Amino acid sequence: MTExxxxxxxxxxxxxxxxxxxRRQILHAVDxxxxxxxxxxIVALVGESGSGKSTIARLLALVYQPxxxxxxxxxxxxxxxxxxxxxxxxxxxxxxxxQDPYSSMNPAYRVSHGILRGMKLHRGDLTRTxxxxxxxxxxxxxxxxxxxDTRRRFPHELxxxxxxxxxxxxxxxLRPKLIVADExxxxxxxxxxxxxxNLMGELREHEGVSFLYIxxxxxxxxxxxxxxxxxxxxxxxxxxxxxxVLQRPKHPYTQLLVSAVPDPRAELGLADARxxxxxxKVVDPKxxxxxxxxxxxxxxxxxxxxxxxxxxxxxRRVACHVAD
Amino acid sequence: MxxxxxxxxxxxxxxxxxxxxxxxxxxxxxxxxxxHAISRSRKAVVGVLLMLVFVVVSIFPGQIAPYDPTxxxxxxxxxxxxxxxxxxxxxxxxxFSQLVWGTRGSLVIALxxxxxxxxxxxxxxxxxxYLGGATDxxxxxxxDVILVLPIFPLIIVIAAYEKxxxxxxxxxxxxxxxxxxxxxQLRSQTLSLRRRDFLESARVRGERKxxxxxxxxxxxxTSLIVATFLGAAxxxxxxxxxxxxxxxxxxxxxxxxxxLYWAQNEQALFAGMPLWAIAPGVCIALLGASFALLNYxxxxxxxxxxxxxxxxxxxxxRAEPPPPEPMDAADRHVLKVQDLSVAYATDSGPVVAVDHxxxxxxxxxxxxxxxxxxxGKSTLLYAIARLLGSPLPGEIVGGRxxxxxxxxxxxxxxxxxxxxxxxxxxxxQSAMNALNPVLTVADQMRDACEAHSDMSKKExxxxxxxxxxxxxxDPVHLHSYPHQLSGGMRQRAMIAMALLFxxxxxIMDEPxxxxxxxxxxxxxxxxxxxxxxxxxxxxxxxxxxSLVSxxxxxxxxxxxxxxxxxxxxxxxxxxxLHPYSQGLLGAFPALRGPKVRLLxxxxxxxxxxxxxxxxxxxxxxxxxxxxxxSAEVPLYAVNGSLVRCVLQGHEG
Numbered sequence: 001m002t003e004x005x006x007x008x009x010x011x012x013x014x015x016x017x018x019x020x021x022x023r024r025q026i027l028h029a030v031d032x033x034x035x036x037x038x039x040x041x042i043v044a045l046v047g048e049s050g051s052g053k054s055t056i057a058r059l060l061a062l063v064y065q066p067x068x069x070x071x072x073x074x075x076x077x078x079x080x081x082x083x084x085x086x087x088x089x090x091x092x093x094x095x096x097x098x099q100d101p102y103s104s105m106n107p108a109y110r111v112s113h114g115i116l117r118g119m120k121l122h123r124g125d126l127t128r129t130x131x132x133x134x135x136x137x138x139x140x141x142x143x144x145x146x147x148x149d150t151r152r153r154f155p156h157e158l159x160x161x162x163x164x165x166x167x168x169x170x171x172x173x174l175r176p177k178l179i180v181a182d183e184x185x186x187x188x189x190x191x192x193x194x195x196x197x198n199l200m201g202e203l204r205e206h207e208g209v210s211f212l213y214i215x216x217x218x219x220x221x222x223x224x225x226x227x228x229x230x231x232x233x234x235x236x237x238x239x240x241x242x243x244x245v246l247q248r249p250k251h252p253y254t255q256l257l258v259s260a261v262p263d264p265r266a267e268l269g270l271a272d273a274r275x276x277x278x279x280x281k282v283v284d285p286k287x288x289x290x291x292x293x294x295x296x297x298x299x300x301x302x303x304x305x306x307x308x309x310x311x312x313x314x315x316r317r318v319a320c321h322v323a324d
Numbered sequence: 325m326x327x328x329x330x331x332x333x334x335x336x337x338x339x340x341x342x343x344x345x346x347x348x349x350x351x352x353x354x355x356x357x358x359x360h361a362i363s364r365s366r367k368a369v370v371g372v373l374l375m376l377v378f379v380v381v382s383i384f385p386g387q388i389a390p391y392d393p394t395x396x397x398x399x400x401x402x403x404x405x406x407x408x409x410x411x412x413x414x415x416x417x418x419x420f421s422q423l424v425w426g427t428r429g430s431l432v433i434a435l436x437x438x439x440x441x442x443x444x445x446x447x448x449x450x451x452x453x454y455l456g457g458a459t460d461x462x463x464x465x466x467x468d469v470i471l472v473l474p475i476f477p478l479i480i481v482i483a484a485y486e487k488x489x490x491x492x493x494x495x496x497x498x499x500x501x502x503x504x505x506x507x508x509q510l511r512s513q514t515l516s517l518r519r520r521d522f523l524e525s526a527r528v529r530g531e532r533k534x535x536x537x538x539x540x541x542x543x544x545x546t547s548l549i550v551a552t553f554l555g556a557a558x559x560x561x562x563x564x565x566x567x568x569x570x571x572x573x574x575x576x577x578x579x580x581x582x583x584l585y586w587a588q589n590e591q592a593l594f595a596g597m598p599l600w601a602i603a604p605g606v607c608i609a610l611l612g613a614s615f616a617l618l619n620y621x622x623x624x625x626x627x628x629x630x631x632x633x634x635x636x637x638x639x640x641x642r643a644e645p646p647p648p649e650p651m652d653a654a655d656r657h658v659l660k661v662q663d664l665s666v667a668y669a670t671d672s673g674p675v676v677a678v679d680h681x682x683x684x685x686x687x688x689x690x691x692x693x694x695x696x697x698x699x700g701k702s703t704l705l706y707a708i709a710r711l712l713g714s715p716l717p718g719e720i721v722g723g724r725x726x727x728x729x730x731x732x733x734x735x736x737x738x739x740x741x742x743x744x745x746x747x748x749x750x751x752x753q754s755a756m757n758a759l760n761p762v763l764t765v766a767d768q769m770r771d772a773c774e775a776h777s778d779m780s781k782k783e784x785x786x787x788x789x790x791x792x793x794x795x796x797x798d799p800v801h802l803h804s805y806p807h808q809l810s811g812g813m814r815q816r817a818m819i820a821m822a823l824l825f826x827x828x829x830x831i832m833d834e835p836x837x838x839x840x841x842x843x844x845x846x847x848x849x850x851x852x853x854x855x856x857x858x859x860x861x862x863x864x865x866x867x868x869x870s871l872v873s874x875x876x877x878x879x880x881x882x883x884x885x886x887x888x889x890x891x892x893x894x895x896x897x898x899x900x901l902h903p904y905s906q907g908l909l910g911a912f913p914a915l916r917g918p919k920v921r922l923l924x925x926x927x928x929x930x931x932x933x934x935x936x937x938x939x940x941x942x943x944x945x946x947x948x949x950x951x952x953x954s955a956e957v958p959l960y961a962v963n964g965s966l967v968r969c970v971l972q973g974h975e976g
Contacts, residue, residue: 048840061528084530091530104521108543114522118529159928160697170525189696190867190911194924197913216840223913223922246915260845263915264873264897278810278843 005210006178007036010069013055028282029055031234037178042204042211044221047231048279053214057182061096092122095171099183101163105155112151114170122174138169142199161192168199178210197224218261222246230254233279233290236309240316250323253291297322362621371617378611382428389421393578401597410599414590422583423603429579430561430611433495437560440499442553445506453514454537470504490574498560506552513548517541551622558615565608580604635669640721658828658861659685664723666707675933677703677718679885690855690862692872695882696929701865705833709750710740745776749822751832758818759806765817766802772824791820795850812843832864848875870912873897881905884930884940891965901967903945947971
């Protein structure tokens with residue numbers, strides 16, 4: 001495996017829910033997640049809505065503080081970050097690209113605004129001219145050509161795909177090491193999705209950036225990622241090389257997820273189409289596997305003991321008492 | 325146009341079509357656009373012209389007024405004449421000159437109060453909305469208290485305490501009491517912006533709070549801030565005049581309110597000097613009207629939904645439709661859409677969203693309509709169900725929709741109501757929006773049954789249980805409210821409601837797009853089973869063609885408002901004829917099999933306000949030739965499929 005860039009250890013984030021009058025309840029959005037991302041690696045984080053993917057993105061982007069656990073970036077723990085300067089340095093190294101291209105750019109400013117602001121904030125050593133050159137370079141790198149024309153446009157003059165490219169240009173201008181991309185293509189039309197996926201591949205190739213690609217679209221994760229992490233109800237349930245996890249899923253949830261992906265080239269998989277269950281809301285959970293109510297393989301042990309990730313022979317890790 | 329390298333880049337050439345409301349919403353906030361909108365609004369133009377007159381008069385009163393307004397040197401109580409356009413006061417002053425000099429007093433108070441109240445409103449409203457929590461609680465409380473204070477009596481008390489209140493006192497008092505309404509509006513606007521990704525993006529970038537508020541939030545609210553200013557100024561004009569009229573201002577100042585005060589004191593109306601009172605009254609009304617007109621105009625700019633655009637029907641001459649061929653009972657078609665066109669009005673003229681669409685639907689057939697956003701698929705669906713208007717704008721400007729032999733386009737609303745739900749039902753994209761949040765599932769089913777049938781209470785109850793069981797929902801959920809159901813259950817409940825009367829046709833607009841893949845697949849399987857069991861026909865609109873690959877009988881691919889291809893589903897997946905269909909199929913990464921690099925389709929769909937001549941797909945087509953650009957392409961029949969591509973023309 002490549003050298004580790006970012007690593008989390010027992011990363012946990014809880015939210016208080018419930019109104020003033022009722023009992024305070026704790027929503028476990030993310031529980032005990034250990035993940036690693038290597039230099040120049042594209043890691044896909046897949047799962048259904050509410051599984052905790054976006055919370056992880058926001059923990060990595062410092063929008064939320066972890067309830068427990070630690071994030072290590074280039075060997076240093078983030079909880080030790082003190083002062084605005086060191087936090088800014090981390091923000092520049094780990095920028096984020098958002099889901100909704102129609103709301104991720106301020107409609108009152110031109111395309112260049114977010115890119116230039118990022119450079120002013122994080123690369124104070126650049127002169128005005130250098131910023132202009134760099135602006136053209138990043139717009140070029142994300143395929144928005146001609147750059148000189150694009151930078152003067154307003155967001156409403158761009159298509160969804162073009163806006164999403166601007167999002168990547170903003171990230172790129174910070175000289176990032178890891179871009180956290182939260183569902184960057186899910187709101188784009190099919191015909192332009194692939195272009196943005198290819199862009200991420202190219203940026204890894206030419207700029208050496210790592211990606212955490214968060215998605216619910218398993219097929220696109222296969223297209224892009226080296227490794228896949230599967231989340232269910234706040235837990236990481238399976239993790240490993242993309243082909244191994246998606247071609248031969250071991251965790252019963254991964255199996256259900258993969259079989260449900262519509263695939264015009266294959267026969268309709270009806271084996272577990274009767275499953276009408278949905279991920280639970282994890283409020284004040286008791287120990288035990290969170291998938292057990294829907295699981296065809298569940299045994300008594302799953303009721304009592306939360307399965308931990310354990311490594312199988314082919315190098316993947318699965319959080320299941322039964323799978324082998 | 326189509327170099328191979330284009331696949332990796334995204335040329336910024338033409339503004340894309342994009343859904344019109346979204347573009348409109350995105351446009352607010354830009355000064356250039358606001359100016360553009362003003363110049364097109366009649367209200368705004370009249371308001372601006374009136375305002376210009378007042379501004380010019382208040383800047384050059386000395387040049388315009390013939391006399392010194394305070395000079396008491398003329399005969400008192402003269403009628404209007406060429407020397408004294410509006411006559412003189414009982415003190416021998418020239419009324420016209422007083423009116424001219426008074427303009428400045430009234431206008432300056434209005435502008436000063438407007439500025440002060442707006443500054444306070446922005447400060448309080450935006451801070452409350454953005455900072456949230458306890459800050460919001462406190463600021464909102466202050467705002468609400470000030471909002472419910474009986475302002476005018478309070479001002480009278482304050483102004484009476486400060487005898488003969490001067491200009492500054494008046495401005496401060498009016499400003500401090502007049503910001504609360506604007507603050508509430510700005511707060512709610514800020515709240516709606518707060519979770520927008522561009523603010524999150526600024527925070528993730530590491531910007532400070534003050535920067536986010538001043539440089540990211542405020543510029544997007546320009547038009548609302550202007551509207552707040554105009555509203556406050558209007559209020560200041562009227563309140564200040566009122567206060568001065570009842571003698572609480574400085575009686576020696578030059579303003580319209582003061583004129584009214586003296587006119588009242590001297591009984592002007594009965595002493596033969598009516599213009600002394602009428603002229604300042606009219607001016608106050610005009611200045612107020614000018615602020616009000618501008619305020620309305622800006623309200624419309626900041627929320628485009630308020631604006632009513634009218635479609636110019638004359639541009640769509642309607643040919644007298646030939647009488648419908650009789651559709652007898654033996655006809656195997658449940659629906660025939662013939663030459664259907666839909667247009668909607670925009671600021672830059674009519675846009676034809678559905679352009680001469682033709683298709684037929686057999687009884688019990690499952691037809692999927694696929695296409696990208698803005699291709700007209702939802703508009704087509706709404707047109708068939710005769711639901712255009714809200715939320716989807718548009719009018720049918722040509723063609724027919726024959727359902728069970730009747731032309732739905734010509735039916736009265738009353739007749740349509742009888743048909744809908746019983747024979748033809750609709751399942752919308754978002755069940756959360758389509759279900760009433762304050763009624764239980766049972767209530768909503770009962771309402772539907774009572775409106776469309778004369779079933780008894782018991783029959784309704786039994787039928788409700790039955791349809792819920794059809795979609796695998798336990799009937800205990802009859803007494804649940806929509807928010808108590810999961811997303812998948814809500815969608816299934818919607819489908820259950822659509823099946824209350826076993827209709828012949830169910831129209832579905834992306835019913836699964838809000839669901840996760842697992843729930844999505846189980847819902848699709850369920851729809852298909854029900855359809856085979858109950859025998860209704862389905863029109864299913866989706867942007868994801870792989871979703872319907874195992875479920876639909878035929879597939880209609882739409883591009884830029886037109887039918888691009890209509891084929892049997894399997895046929896279309898195995899041998900797509902139109903280059904657009906081919907491109908779409910090639911844009912889905914595969915879950916199995918060898919990994920191949922995909923290219924997608926370069927560019928973006930055309931702007932329907934100004935579609936390209938010839939083939940509408942030609943600008944993005946890898947196979948485009950010169951002849952594709954010259955003339956509209958007809959639909960060709962090729963081996964039982966229909967395809968709009970000249971490359972297929974010679975084979976047909």
